[in-house]
Amino acid sequence: MTTATKTNIVEQYEQDGYVIVRNVLDKALMDEARGHIDWLLKKNPNLRPEGLGHFLMTQDAFWVRLVSDDRLLDVVEQFLGPDIGLFASHYIAKPPKTGKAVPWHQDGSYWPLEPMKVITFWLAIDRSDEENGCMKVIPGTQHDNLISRDDYVPQGDDSAFEVAMDPDTVDESKAVNFILEPGDISIHNPLITHGSNVNQSDRWRRGLTIRYIPTSTRITRKGPHPAAFIFRGEGHANGNGWNPLPKFDSETSMSFSGSDAWDAKCESHHQQYAEFFAS
Numbered sequence: 001m002t003t004a005t006k007t008n009i010v011e012q013y014e015q016d017g018y019v020i021v022r023n024v025l026d027k028a029l030m031d032e033a034r035g036h037i038d039w040l041l042k043k044n045p046n047l048r049p050e051g052l053g054h055f056l057m058t059q060d061a062f063w064v065r066l067v068s069d070d071r072l073l074d075v076v077e078q079f080l081g082p083d084i085g086l087f088a089s090h091y092i093a094k095p096p097k098t099g100k101a102v103p104w105h106q107d108g109s110y111w112p113l114e115p116m117k118v119i120t121f122w123l124a125i126d127r128s129d130e131e132n133g134c135m136k137v138i139p140g141t142q143h144d145n146l147i148s149r150d151d152y153v154p155q156g157d158d159s160a161f162e163v164a165m166d167p168d169t170v171d172e173s174k175a176v177n178f179i180l181e182p183g184d185i186s187i188h189n190p191l192i193t194h195g196s197n198v199n200q201s202d203r204w205r206r207g208l209t210i211r212y213i214p215t216s217t218r219i220t221r222k223g224p225h226p227a228a229f230i231f232r233g234e235g236h237a238n239g240n241g242w243n244p245l246p247k248f249d250s251e252t253s254m255s256f257s258g259s260d261a262w263d264a265k266c267e268s269h270h271q272q273y274a275e276f277f278a279s
Contacts, residue, residue: 017142083233099199241278
């Protein structure tokens with residue numbers, strides 16, 4: 001497994017299609033993230049914990065505050081440059097014993113982006129290891145062609161996805177497991193083949209995927225996109241319908257540390273980027 005310092009992460013990512021960066025976020029924030037998952041599950045009792053997707057986040061101040069943390073964006077900037085936006089984010093929280101598998105797939109097969117310039121951060125909120133269903137990748141497959149979602153096959157009830165790659169096409173003997181501690185991140189290419197097994201342990205395995213794009217990348221799906229945010233740099237009027245950062249509201253977000261400072265940041269953000277927001 002490749003672990004990198006902040007000085008050579010891009011080199012290792014380009015070589016392997018993935019890289020691990022340790023100790024990016026602090027314990028207190030990870031404790032809040034666990035509380036956020038509990039809050040989301042209570043508010044959305046019909047959703048599986050693996051299915052807390054970005055359709056929930058548009059007005060969720062804590063969620064947007066978390067994925068726009070400057071410590072994350074400083075890492076993103078090394079890959080995408082100074083103009084940073086968000087395309088999607090998704091909690092994949094696997095409960096003890098019953099947490100579902102994420103079958104083999106390429107992220108880019110699911111995404112309406114043009115060009116496919118995007119990078120995924122996987123933030124470990126709990127310890128993630130083989131026993132509780134950590135993420136795994138097939139190194140080198142970032143050089144493969146993008147497989148159309150139309151060529152994916154149906155999955156079983158133990159899967160978090162309805163369709164994914166045919167497992168018979170994947171050489172699992174080459175898989176590399178990502179062993180992460182809370183606050184660590186893995187970073188992976190949208191073309192690399194990856195997935196995770198069921199959670200067989202007595203522990204939760206909670207993680208957050210964060211899909212960053214340069215603000216010049218266009219989201220081609222019609223209509224407003226719930227996770228389209230500008231975080232840094234120059235905006236682009238490319239039809240993405242960027243959303244303003246949401247202020248804290250107890251109806252749409254849990255209480256969190258620093259919410260007053262966050263609201264002040266939202267005011268400044270609105271003044272800076274108002275011309276790009278969805279009407």
